[in-house]
Amino acid sequence: MLEMQDISKVYRTDTVETHALREFSLIVGEGEFVSVMGPSGSGKTTFLNIAGLLEDFTSGTYELDGRNVAGLSDNERSKLRNEKIGFIFQSFNLIPELDVFDNVDVPLRYRGFDSKERRQRIERVLDIVGLGSRRKHLPSQLSGGQQQRVAIARALAGEPRFLLADEPTGNLDSHMAESVMELLEEIHGQGTTIIMVTHEPALAERAQRNIHVLDGRLSDGEADAHVTAQTA
Amino acid sequence: MFRYYVKLGLTSIRKNPILSALMIAAIAVGIGACMTIINIYYVMGGNPIPNRSDVLYYVQVDNWDPNNAYDDPNEPPVQVTYIDGKALLDARKARRQVLSYKTGRVIEPQNEGERPFQVVSRATTADFFAMFDTPFLFGSGWDRAADDSEENVVVISREINERVFGGDNPVGKTLVMNGDPYRVMGVLDTWEPMPKFYDINNGAFDPPEEVYFPLSLAISKELYSWGNNSCWKPSGGGWAAYLQSECIWLQFWVELHGASEKQAYMGFLNAYVESQKALGRFPRPMNNRLSNVMQWMESQHVVVDDVNVLMGLSFLFLIVCLLNTIGLLLAKVARRTGDISLRRALGASRRAIFSQYIVEAGVIGFGGGILGIGMTWLGLQGILALYGEFEFMTRLVQMDWVVIFDAIGLAVVSALAAALYPTWRACAVHPANQLKAL
Numbered sequence: 001m002l003e004m005q006d007i008s009k010v011y012r013t014d015t016v017e018t019h020a021l022r023e024f025s026l027i028v029g030e031g032e033f034v035s036v037m038g039p040s041g042s043g044k045t046t047f048l049n050i051a052g053l054l055e056d057f058t059s060g061t062y063e064l065d066g067r068n069v070a071g072l073s074d075n076e077r078s079k080l081r082n083e084k085i086g087f088i089f090q091s092f093n094l095i096p097e098l099d100v101f102d103n104v105d106v107p108l109r110y111r112g113f114d115s116k117e118r119r120q121r122i123e124r125v126l127d128i129v130g131l132g133s134r135r136k137h138l139p140s141q142l143s144g145g146q147q148q149r150v151a152i153a154r155a156l157a158g159e160p161r162f163l164l165a166d167e168p169t170g171n172l173d174s175h176m177a178e179s180v181m182e183l184l185e186e187i188h189g190q191g192t193t194i195i196m197v198t199h200e201p202a203l204a205e206r207a208q209r210n211i212h213v214l215d216g217r218l219s220d221g222e223a224d225a226h227v228t229a230q231t232a
Numbered sequence: 233m234f235r236y237y238v239k240l241g242l243t244s245i246r247k248n249p250i251l252s253a254l255m256i257a258a259i260a261v262g263i264g265a266c267m268t269i270i271n272i273y274y275v276m277g278g279n280p281i282p283n284r285s286d287v288l289y290y291v292q293v294d295n296w297d298p299n300n301a302y303d304d305p306n307e308p309p310v311q312v313t314y315i316d317g318k319a320l321l322d323a324r325k326a327r328r329q330v331l332s333y334k335t336g337r338v339i340e341p342q343n344e345g346e347r348p349f350q351v352v353s354r355a356t357t358a359d360f361f362a363m364f365d366t367p368f369l370f371g372s373g374w375d376r377a378a379d380d381s382e383e384n385v386v387v388i389s390r391e392i393n394e395r396v397f398g399g400d401n402p403v404g405k406t407l408v409m410n411g412d413p414y415r416v417m418g419v420l421d422t423w424e425p426m427p428k429f430y431d432i433n434n435g436a437f438d439p440p441e442e443v444y445f446p447l448s449l450a451i452s453k454e455l456y457s458w459g460n461n462s463c464w465k466p467s468g469g470g471w472a473a474y475l476q477s478e479c480i481w482l483q484f485w486v487e488l489h490g491a492s493e494k495q496a497y498m499g500f501l502n503a504y505v506e507s508q509k510a511l512g513r514f515p516r517p518m519n520n521r522l523s524n525v526m527q528w529m530e531s532q533h534v535v536v537d538d539v540n541v542l543m544g545l546s547f548l549f550l551i552v553c554l555l556n557t558i559g560l561l562l563a564k565v566a567r568r569t570g571d572i573s574l575r576r577a578l579g580a581s582r583r584a585i586f587s588q589y590i591v592e593a594g595v596i597g598f599g600g601g602i603l604g605i606g607m608t609w610l611g612l613q614g615i616l617a618l619y620g621e622f623e624f625m626t627r628l629v630q631m632d633w634v635v636i637f638d639a640i641g642l643a644v645v646s647a648l649a650a651a652l653y654p655t656w657r658a659c660a661v662h663p664a665n666q667l668k669a670l
Contacts, residue, residue, distance in 0.1 A: 054577055054664035075581045082579025093574050097247045109236055110579040154578070 002028040002051060002162060002193070007060035009046050009216075020046040021057070022216040028195060030161075033188045035207035036197045043216040044197045045166060051195060052164045053081045065161060082110050086155030090167040092147040094139040094154075100126065101135040104154045111158055125153040129183060145176030152183060156192075163187065165196040169203060181206060233584075234591065241592035245599070248564060252596060255560045259600025259643050259650075262553030264607020267639045269539065269546040271612060271631060274638075276437070277535040280425035284365055284487075285525035289494065291320065291484045292523070293505055297464040298515035308519045309462065310433050310532065311480035314451070316508075321357060325500045326486035327493070328363045332356035333482045334434050334459040335450060337443055340408040341396050351392065352458065353443035354431075355450030361387065361418075363487050364430060369393070371403035371418030379446050386414035387444040393419045412453075414445060429525050431483050432532045434459030457481040478513075488522070498522055554650040561593065561654035569661045576663030589655040590648060597647025601640035605631075608639055 009021040021043045028034050038044050049055040050062065053069060062069050065084055072080065086107075087093075094103045101122055108118045126132045129149040131142075139147050148168060155163055165184065169177035181203055188194050196207060204210045212219040245252040279285050293316055294308035302309040312320070317331040335355050340348045360366070361373035370393075374385045386407055393402055402416045420440075427436040454471040459481065467477035488494045501520040508514045523531055565572075572585055580588075609631060 049664040052577070055662075075583065078576070078579055078581035078584070081577070087577050093570075093577075095571060095574065097243050106575065107578040109233065110575075110581075110584055158579075 001030055001063070001065060002026070002195075003061075003063045004051070005061045007047075007050060007062060008058045009043075009050060009055070010058045019216050021050070024060070024213075024217060026211070026218060028162075028193060031188075031191050031193055032209060033185075033194045033207045034196070035204035035210045036195060036213060037199070037201070037204050037210060038213035042213045044213050046216075047213060048164050048166050048195070048197055051162075052085050052087060053077045078110070082107055082158060084161045086158065086160035086163045088148070088151050088155050088163065088165040088168045090170040092139070092144070092151045092171070094147055094150055096139050099136050099138055100131060100142070100150050100153075103139065103150055104157050107154060107158050121157045121159075122153075125156045126150075128156065128187075129153045143176070144172050145179055148172060148176070148180050149183065152180070152187070156187065161193060163192050163194045165194065167197055167199065169198070169200065177203070233587065237588045237591035238595060240588055241595035244564075244568075244592055245595065248567070251560055251564055252599075255557050255564075255596050255647075256599040256603055258553045258556045258560065259597060259647055260603035260607050262550035262646065263600060263604025263639055263643045264611050266546045266550045266642065267604060267608040267635060268611030268615065269542045270638065270642075271608065271635050272615070273535060273539055273543055274635065275426055275630070276539060277529070278426065279526060280427055280429045281365060281525060284363075285429075287487050287489050288363060288525050289326075289486050289488050289497070289522040290525075290528040291486055291501070292519075292521035293501060293514070294516045294519035295478055295480070295508075295514050296516055300464075301516070302462075302464075306519065308521055309480045311460065311462070312482050312484045313478055313480055314475045314482060316504075317482040317484045319504065320484055320486075320501075323500070323504070326488055326497055328359040328487040330357050330360045330363055330430075330485045331447055331482055332360060332430070333447070333450075333457045334431060334441065335455045336458050337409040337445075337455075339392070339396065339443070340411070342406075342408065343396075346396075351442040352438075353445065354441040355447040355455060356444055357447050359487075360444065363485065364425070366423050367421040369419045369421040370401045371416070373444075374417050374446065379448050382446060382448045382452050384412060384414045384449065385417045385445065387418045387420060388416060389420050389440070389442045390422055392442050409443070409445075420444075427529060427534050429529060430485060431459065432529060432534060433483075436529075436532075436534050451475070486522075494522055550646065554646055557596075557647065557650040558653060561651055562657065565589070565654045565658045565661075568658075572658055572661040573663050576661070582659040585661075586655055586659050589658045590651055593647045593651030593655065594644050597644040598640060600647060601643030604643050605636055605639050608635070 004024060004026045007021055007024040008019065011018040011020060024043070024047060036044050036047065046055065050057050053064070064080065067080070069077065069080070095106065098106075104122045104125060105118055108121060113121070122135070123132065126135055129152055131146060131149055131153065134142065134146065139150065142150065168184065169180050172180060184194060184196070185206065194207075196203075198204050281288065291312065292308040292310065293312060294302070295313060295316065296302045296309055301307060321329055321331045332354055335353055336350055337353045338348050338350050358374050358376045358379050361368075369390055373387055374383065378385050386409070388396075388402070388407065393399060396402070396407065397405065402419060405416050406413045407416050408414070423440055425440065428438055428440060461479055461481040463477060463479035465478055467474050467479045486497060488497050498520065501522070502518060505514050505518055505520060575585060612631065
């Protein structure tokens with residue numbers, strides 16, 4: 001479970017204060033598929049970065065899987081991020097000089113798995129995303145859709161509890177976008193919690209819950225919607 | 233993870249070949265300059281007899297001019313007179329003692345067609361070989377009885393043995409020098425103490441002599457020194473007067489174990505000088521010295537000051553090269569902030585990023601070290617080209633495994649030092665900053 005209460009994020013310079021998030025509260029339950037929409041600059045990515053422990057917040061509380069993340073050391077945050085969270089980025093963010101196998105291997109290296117364990121995991125997730133035969137290809141030798149599949153495989157390899165996707169289809173044509181969405185739905189179907197930022201209402205509608213961020217806040221009532229649904 | 237980081241380092245080098253090549257070249261040039269000088273320093277200042285350097289003492293007594301010290305500020309002479317050397321030798325107050333000097337002989341090979349040739353030789357005493365731990369290929373040195381009886385015995389170098397006896401065991405055979413037959417007692421194996429500590433003031437970097445024979449014999453045959461000879465007052469005419477003069481031309485070494493033996497020997501020296509003062513010699517204040525091998529080499533400035541200055545300059549040059557490397561590494565980090573952000577997002581801690589970049593710097597340093605060995609070799613060849621006419625230079629510019637490993641070690645350590653700041657910058661890259669822009 002991911003639970004944020006009154007999270008604020010303020011960027012300060014000498015002369016300007018920018019409130020990226022204001023008293024942002026959200027609960028995402030186990031196994032949910034939540035889409036996040038909102039105009040550019042509304043705070044969607046900041047939310048995702050904080051949720052993914054890539055960024056600190058200014059105030060509020062955030063519990064990830066029951067653990068309060070405030071005050072964690074860099075090592076602890078990195079470990080938590082590595083174990084619990086998988087990232088999917090709009091521009092795939094593969095390392096161009098590494099082949100598919102080695103790209104998927106990156107988070108597993110930091111996890112400390114032995115080579116046999118890593119190989120098994122990599123082969124399994126590449127089969128899931130349908131790229132088992134492309135493991136020696138460089139990213140530049142793959143289509144955009146295939147690259148995003150590699151990124152998804154990389155995110156899945158560590159068997160994370162949460163998958164955070166920042167406009168995962170933003171750089172893909174509609175055909176490839178559909179294929180990636182189907183893959184995400186399949187992954188969600190296997191029990192992984194997914195939070196996906198998107199600009200596409202049609203894609204957002206395919207999530208279980210769709211929340212809107214505006215000026216660093218959730219639209220009225222959306223933070224509680226899940227709680228209500230869970231209670232019901 | 234170390235192997236993984238090495239692999240990433242190599243991948244990064246392949247990805248940025250020009251930047252990496254510049255860094256490797258910068259380190260290599262610095263290492264090359266530094267190691268060229270270090271090599272010379274190392275050869276000049278190395279311990280030529282490490283297992284015995286603490287028990288061998290060079291003896292100095294001050295028989296010099298009452299009005300002028302031998303050397304400023306108040307240094308005693310660097311050699312001894314024959315009177316003093318012989319007296320100290322005959323006293324046998326040390327475990328072993330050696331009195332010797334450099335001279336020359338002409339070998340007359342008995343092979344048909346082989347012409348006589350001149351060799352640098354050493355007139356010395358029996359303990360020379362045991363004291364200085366000389367390796368023997370055949371036979372051994374002579375004994376003290378041979379010294380006392382002025383026997384025509386000789387120890388020759390491996391090269392002379394090959395030239396005159398074809399490399400066979402010549403022990404017991406006769407070697408003719410200046411018309412006199414000498415019985416070969418032994419053949420030295422390759423022996424090249426560097427510096428030639430036992431006679432620093434007559435060519436510290438010269439090769440050892442090719443022939444060794446009893447000092448007593450050399451004296452009776454009136455063989456003058458081929459080394460330095462200094463007198464503070466006229467020596468008179470003829471060999472006998474020369475032997476009784478205040479001219480210094482011999483080197484005297486003793487073997488002493490422990491502080492008590494050294495103290496006792498110094499007491500003996502003081503008593504000896506007092507006795508000579510009573511005879512009207514030694515007009516200067518008491519100024520006796522006992523210096524072990526390394527002290528002796530240091531006091532005689534075997535490593536010349538110019539080399540010390542060059543050493544400092546070469547390290548400054550290395551620092552300049554490393555500053556360039558720091559700049560290049562910073563540029564590399566700046567180009568790879570996206571990669572760093574991504575790795576941080578995927579679970580790399582700052583420590584992991586630090587390790588990755590420091591290992592990569594080590595890989596670059598290793599490359600710089602390998603290339604630096606080549607640069608060092610070129611530097612040494614350059615020195616040889618400039619100063620090759622001096623024979624000792626050919627002995628100074630040799631590279632050995634120690635130098636090679638030192639070059640790599642220094643390069644890696646230098647690269648790691650240069651990488652500290654860029655790596656710290658890499659660790660400071662915020663994981664969220666670059667992910668959108670990748």
